[in-house]
Amino acid sequence: xxxxxxxxxxxxxxxxxLMALMGLTFxxxxxxxxxxxxxxxxxxxxxxxxxxDDLLVNGRGYSPQHYNAARHPYFNSxxxxxxxxxxxxxxxxxxxxxxxxxxxxxxxxxxxADGNTIFVVLNPRLVQSFDLEGHHFIILPPLPAPAxxxxxxxxxxxxxxxxxxxxxTFVNNYSPTTPHGSFTRRQATPYIIAHQKATKILSRxxxxxxxxxxxxxxxxxxxQHHNKYKKATSAQLTSLMNFIDQLSQK
Numbered sequence: 210x211x212x213x214x215x216x217x218x219x220x221x222x223x224x225x226x227l228m229a230l231m232g233l234t235f236x237x238x239x240x241x242x243x244x245x246x247x248x249x250x251x252x253x254x255x256x257x258x259x260x261x262d263d264l265l266v267n268g269r270g271y272s273p274q275h276y277n278a279a280r281h282p283y284f285n286s287x288x289x290x291x292x293x294x295x296x297x298x299x300x301x302x303x304x305x306x307x308x309x310x311x312x313x314x315x316x317x318x319x320x321x322a323d324g325n326t327i328f329v330v331l332n333p334r335l336v337q338s339f340d341l342e343g344h345h346f347i348i349l350p351p352l353p354a355p356a357x358x359x360x361x362x363x364x365x366x367x368x369x370x371x372x373x374x375x376x377x378t379f380v381n382n383y384s385p386t387t388p389h390g391s392f393t394r395r396q397a398t399p400y401i402i403a404h405q406k407a408t409k410i411l412s413r414x415x416x417x418x419x420x421x422x423x424x425x426x427x428x429x430x431x432x433q434h435h436n437k438y439k440k441a442t443s444a445q446l447t448s449l450m451n452f453i454d455q456l457s458q459k
Contacts, residue, residue: 271316271328273309275379279391282311282377285342289318294331294339306341311377311392313359315339315346333359344443347372349402356407357400364443365450368457370402371410373443399446413438423456 273282281287284307292306294315305318315331338347339360346360349372357374365371378393399410401419410416413431416438417424430452431438436445 271314271330274312275390275392277389278379279387279389280394282309282379282392284308284310284344284375284395290342292339292341295337296331296335298337306339308339308341308346308360310375310395311379315360338363349407352402352405352407354406356402357398361400362397362443364399364446365454367451367454368403369450369454371446371450372400372402373397374400420453420457423453426456427453 275282287307289305289307291303293300293302293304294306295301307316307318308314309316313333315333315336317329317331318326319329320326333348336348338345340346345363347363348360349356357372359374361372361374363370363372374397376396376398379390380393381390383390400407401410402408408419410419417427420427427449430436430449434445434448436449438449441449
């Protein structure tokens with residue numbers, strides 16, 4: 210896999226890949242094709258729809274900030290990972306992606322015909338969802354109440370939506386051990402989205418308060434499954450929210 214952390218990309222590069230993504234309403238879905246095949250299809254699509262290279266001006270090159278800092282700004286790994294995305298209702302699979310949660314940017318690795326690897330920040334106004342490293346990310350629809358902006362992990366979707374917003378922050382703690390500063394460890398803020406409102410559920414207490422009518426059953430479930438809410442994995446939370454959703458339907 211290509212590691213991006215130590216690569217200093219040239220800023221201001223405008224790329225063919227995102228122009229192709231902007232034309233997805235004209236494209237056929239790319240299901241489980243090798244990355245090279247997907248790129249070729251995107252490139253051909255851009256040429257057919259938009260014409261010559263002077264129209265290939267949508268999208269921007271990715272230039273990682275603080276690329277020599279201790280730790281990294283990415284979701285899990287600082288290596289590109291094969292993932293998939295949906296944009297304008299079209300599904301693209303087998304794409305090399307990396308998610309910078311510090312900048313909240315989804316980045317695609319693209320290798321054009323000249324063989325020079327370049328990186329493109331995908332436009333969040335076009336990307337409806339993406340799957341990476343076993344996690345499903347979406348962008349929430351506009352809500353009248355304050356809600357997490359940018360990409361969030363969709364943990365559960367039922368009578369309510371349960372999501373996590375991931376963040377990292379660069380800290381300018383310049384020292385002999387961190388001469389270029391460092392990134393904080395990944396933080397996750399859980400939310401329940403219901404009735405056009407986003408509510409932070411930071412603790413077990415918050416969860417029981419939100420579902421007050423069913424708190425006795427939820428407490429029993431947490432004990433039975435040895436589920437420590439704050440330390441629960443996304444899979445454990447999915448099971449918990451499914452249980453709560455079933456309770457609310459009774």
